[in-house]
Amino acid sequence: xxxxxxxxxxxxxxxxxxxxxxxxxxxxxxxxxxxxxxxxxxxxxxxxxxxxxxxxxxxxxxxxxxxxxxxxxxxxxxxxxxxxxxxxxxxxxxxxxxxxxx
Amino acid sequence: xxxxxxxxxxxxxxxxxxxxxxxxxxxxxxxxxxxxxxxxxxxxxxxxxxxxxxxxxxxxxxxxxxxxxxxxxxxxxxxxxxxxxxxxxxxxxxxxxxxxxxxxxxxxxxxxxxxxxxxxxxxxxxxxxxxxxxxxxxxxxxxxxxxxxxxxxxxxxxxxxxxxxxxxxxxxxxxxxxxxxxxxxxxxxxxxxxxxxxxxxxxxxxxxxxxxxxxxxxxxxxxxxxxxxxxxxxxxxxxxxxxxxxxxxxxxxxxxxxxxxxxxxxxxxxxxxxxxxxxxxxxxxxxxxxxxxxxxxxxxxxxxxxxxxxxxxxxxxxxxxxxxxxxxxxxxxxxxxxxxxxxxxxxxxxxxxxxxxxxxxxxxxxxxxxxxxxxxxxxxxxxxxxxxxxxxxxxxxxxxxxxxxxxxxxxxxxxxxxxxxxxxxxxxxxxxxxxxxxxxxxxxxxxxxxxxxxxxxxxxxxxxxxxxxxxxxxxxxxxxxxxxxxxxxxxxxxxxxxxxxxxxxxxxxxxxxxxxxxxxxxxxxxxxxxxxxxxxxxxxxxxxxxxxxxxxxxxxxxxxxxxxxxxxxxxxxxxxxxxxxxxxxxxxxxxxxxxxxxxxxxxxxxxxxxxxxxxxxxxxxxxxxxxxxxxxxxxxxxxxxxxxxxxxxxxxxxxxxxxxxxxxxxxxxxxxxxxxxxxxxxxxxxxxxxxxxxxxxxxxxxxxxxxxxxxxxxxxxxxxxx
Numbered sequence: 001x002x003x004x005x006x007x008x009x010x011x012x013x014x015x016x017x018x019x020x021x022x023x024x025x026x027x028x029x030x031x032x033x034x035x036x037x038x039x040x041x042x043x044x045x046x047x048x049x050x051x052x053x054x055x056x057x058x059x060x061x062x063x064x065x066x067x068x069x070x071x072x073x074x075x076x077x078x079x080x081x082x083x084x085x086x087x088x089x090x091x092x093x094x095x096x097x098x099x100x101x102x
Numbered sequence: 103x104x105x106x107x108x109x110x111x112x113x114x115x116x117x118x119x120x121x122x123x124x125x126x127x128x129x130x131x132x133x134x135x136x137x138x139x140x141x142x143x144x145x146x147x148x149x150x151x152x153x154x155x156x157x158x159x160x161x162x163x164x165x166x167x168x169x170x171x172x173x174x175x176x177x178x179x180x181x182x183x184x185x186x187x188x189x190x191x192x193x194x195x196x197x198x199x200x201x202x203x204x205x206x207x208x209x210x211x212x213x214x215x216x217x218x219x220x221x222x223x224x225x226x227x228x229x230x231x232x233x234x235x236x237x238x239x240x241x242x243x244x245x246x247x248x249x250x251x252x253x254x255x256x257x258x259x260x261x262x263x264x265x266x267x268x269x270x271x272x273x274x275x276x277x278x279x280x281x282x283x284x285x286x287x288x289x290x291x292x293x294x295x296x297x298x299x300x301x302x303x304x305x306x307x308x309x310x311x312x313x314x315x316x317x318x319x320x321x322x323x324x325x326x327x328x329x330x331x332x333x334x335x336x337x338x339x340x341x342x343x344x345x346x347x348x349x350x351x352x353x354x355x356x357x358x359x360x361x362x363x364x365x366x367x368x369x370x371x372x373x374x375x376x377x378x379x380x381x382x383x384x385x386x387x388x389x390x391x392x393x394x395x396x397x398x399x400x401x402x403x404x405x406x407x408x409x410x411x412x413x414x415x416x417x418x419x420x421x422x423x424x425x426x427x428x429x430x431x432x433x434x435x436x437x438x439x440x441x442x443x444x445x446x447x448x449x450x451x452x453x454x455x456x457x458x459x460x461x462x463x464x465x466x467x468x469x470x471x472x473x474x475x476x477x478x479x480x481x482x483x484x485x486x487x488x489x490x491x492x493x494x495x496x497x498x499x500x501x502x503x504x505x506x507x508x509x510x511x512x513x514x515x516x517x518x519x520x521x522x523x524x525x526x527x528x529x530x531x532x533x534x535x536x537x538x539x540x541x542x543x544x545x546x547x548x549x550x551x552x553x554x555x556x557x558x559x560x561x562x563x564x565x566x567x568x569x570x571x572x573x574x575x576x577x578x579x580x581x582x583x584x585x586x587x588x589x590x591x592x593x594x595x596x597x598x599x600x601x602x603x604x605x606x607x608x609x610x611x612x613x614x615x616x617x618x619x620x621x622x623x624x625x626x627x628x629x630x631x632x633x634x635x636x637x638x639x640x641x642x643x644x645x646x647x648x649x650x651x652x653x654x655x656x657x658x659x660x661x662x663x664x665x666x667x668x669x670x671x672x673x674x675x676x677x678x679x680x681x682x683x684x685x686x687x688x689x690x691x692x693x694x695x696x697x698x699x700x701x702x703x704x705x706x707x708x709x710x711x712x713x714x715x716x717x718x719x720x721x722x723x724x725x726x727x728x729x730x731x732x733x734x735x736x737x738x739x740x741x742x743x744x745x746x747x748x749x750x751x752x753x754x755x756x757x758x759x760x761x762x763x764x765x766x767x768x769x770x771x772x773x774x775x776x777x778x779x780x781x782x783x784x785x786x787x788x789x790x791x792x793x794x795x796x797x798x799x800x801x802x803x804x805x806x807x808x809x810x811x812x813x814x815x816x817x818x819x820x821x822x823x824x
Binding site: 010011014015017018019021022025026031033034035036037038039040041042043044045046048053054057058061065 | 134137138141145146147149150151152153154155164166167170171275280281283284285287288289291292294295299
């Protein structure tokens with residue numbers, strides 16, 4: 001069971017996504033209409049994501065839909081994984097206790 | 103724009119950037135800076151919130167957005183893409199690309215089709231080109247023959263294009279649509295992911311409902327086992343776990359393991375034996391468990407310690423510290439050996455294939471499948487709920503998109519109608535109103551001018567006619583213009599119709615005004631100006647004004663004013679009742695003037711009396727003479743003179759071609775032959791009295807003036823000597 005996202009996590013995620021987004025605007029890879037839709041999607045996706053897995057999946061989906069987002073998505077994923085690192089050990093611990101001592 | 107560029111380079115770059123902004127209409131750099139600013143000050147989430155809202159102030163048509171949106175329509179509408187392209191061509195003023203559907207006039211054709219459905223436009227075009235309305239419709243919808251000039255004009259009309267641009271600009275991808283779209287796609291993604299994870303979980307436990315090729319789940323596996331196997335597994339699993347527990351002991355050292363397969367057992371057992379042999383040489387499991395084997399004794403023998411203080415050669419004794427660990431280890435090894443053997447027995451069962459891992463795992467999964475599947479139910483419920491929500495959202499989104507598509511399709515029609523109603527019709531109304539007002543105004547102006555002129559003409563004669571018959575010197579009245587008066591009586595009266603006479607009088611004033619004192623001059627000029635003399639190009643002359651006077655009015659005016667002149671004349675001794683007339687002149691008088699004229703003239707006699715009195719008050723005639731003349735003139739005889747004239751005119755024809763005149767004059771030699779010679783049954787006309795009048799006057803005035811009763815006198819009267 002993955003840990004739920006905390007508001008701090010979410011803020012950090014938004015930051016990473018915003019950096020990627022601004023990069024897109026700078027490079028003019030995204031038109032005005034797409035900006036609106038992408039922003040809306042990001043808001044929806046991050047708000048409704050409950051765990052890191054959800055987030056992971058969401059961003060991968062974004063990357064496939066908006067191809068220009070792929071390069072940005074990689075960076076975002078890396079950041080998210082860093083965040084997640086600390087939580088992996090907890091996860092593993094839980095897994096072992098549950099699994100082995102059945 | 104790099105901050106480290108050299109100044110010249112930086113200037114160049116700024117210009118390039120500016121040029122690019124002008125060309126593209128976008129400023130990417132400014133956008134980026136703005137976004138970064140928002141991210142820093144308000145946070146990234148707010149950045150996305152702002153971005154998701156459409157720009158309120160932008161009102162330009164945005165075809166990129168429109169085309170992108172049209173693509174999403176479900177069911178798809180390729181015709182709208184064509185229409186969008188045409189609209190763009192019209193708004194941006196570019197003709198369609200070569201090879202466009204419909205050719206180079208495709209956009210004109212689109213406009214034409216709509217125009218054909220607007221009766222007002224069709225009627226207007228029909229009027230302008232001369233074709234019938236049906237013909238116009240056919241051409242507008244088809245070959246555009248003869249319609250291109252008009253349509254071209256329309257397409258270049260700023261108002262028309264402006265209205266279209268406004269309507270298209272309103273086709274924003276609204277906030278609602280962005281919301282709907284975002285929510286829908288986000289939810290759809292969520293559903294996809296949730297379903298994937300749900301399925302992968304579920305198919306672990308059961309593959310019911312999974313696609314073909316999915317491996318069986320734990321439940322299927324279990325159900326596929328024979329009952330005996332199931333029983334075995336049920337019994338064996340805990341046992342095996344217990345046995346594995348014995349293998350998983352740390353004191354086994356290198357031989358500690360979590361589990362073991364059947365194939366590994368023999369090797370394991372021999373390893374144990376080797377290990378045992380290592381502790382006590384020659385020891386093995388078999389030996390260990392053989393009857394009579396005393397482990398303690400053996401361990402003591404090997405590892406025991408001679409107690410301190412005992413004699414040399416004493417036997418070793420058991421030492422807990424030295425021997426204990428080995429005993430533990432040997433026990434552990436023994437247990438492990440037993441466990442491994444048991445495991446081998448169990449795992450050798452057919453169906454276990456010697457490895458327990460899979461079975462154990464599968465059994466475990468099977469055991470928990472009930473609970474897990476129950477838990478998954480809630481997940482499924484959520485997914486289903488989301489699906490319903492998503493479908494609803496999709497419907498809403500599609501509905502909005504369809505609405506949007508329709509608005510694109512009808513944009514041209516709508517804006518054309520707006521153009522027609524708001525601009526064409528209003529223009530037409532305004533122009534026609536303007537025309538009507540102008541016509542009304544023109545007519546009214548003409549009427550007003552006519553009335554004004556008539557009033558002014560009356561005023562001129564009323565105020566200045568008398569003055570025009572006076573003579574001036576040094577700004578003062580010095581006498582009468584007898585020549586003019588004489589001419590009036592002798593010539594004009596006999597040859598000019600009343601209307602013409604009025605004109606002559608006005609012309610008299612007009613021509614004489616320079617001679618009048620300057621105050622009068624100025625006044626007359628003012629009135630003339632009011633009549634319109636000298637008014638703007640082309641310059642209106644007095645003659646023009648006179649030409650335009652209404653003749654009926656002039657005749658009436660003459661009836662009012664002429665007798666006054668006769669009055670002046672009479673006061674100067676030009677007695678119209680003693681006129682000599684030729685037959686023609688008499689005829690003329692009768693025709694032109696008729697009896698009515700003089701009747702009405704007669705009715706104005708009081709006026710004349712007043713005028714004469716006024717004249718007398720002006721020191722023209724003075725003294726006794728004045729009083730005498732006054733008595734005579736203002737008396738009955740003046741009236742009598744008029745009556746005589748009337749009588750003369752009433753009589754038709756002239757018996758002889760000779761002179762005819764009224765009353766007796768100098769040429770009285772012929773005597774008062776006039777009436778008689780006319781053979782008139784003339785009324786009693788008091789001839790004797792008139793003779794007497796004449797004689798009296800003649801005698802009276804003779805005393806003062808030079809021959810005064812000469813009709814053809816051209817000698818101006820001189821000022822009477824005081």
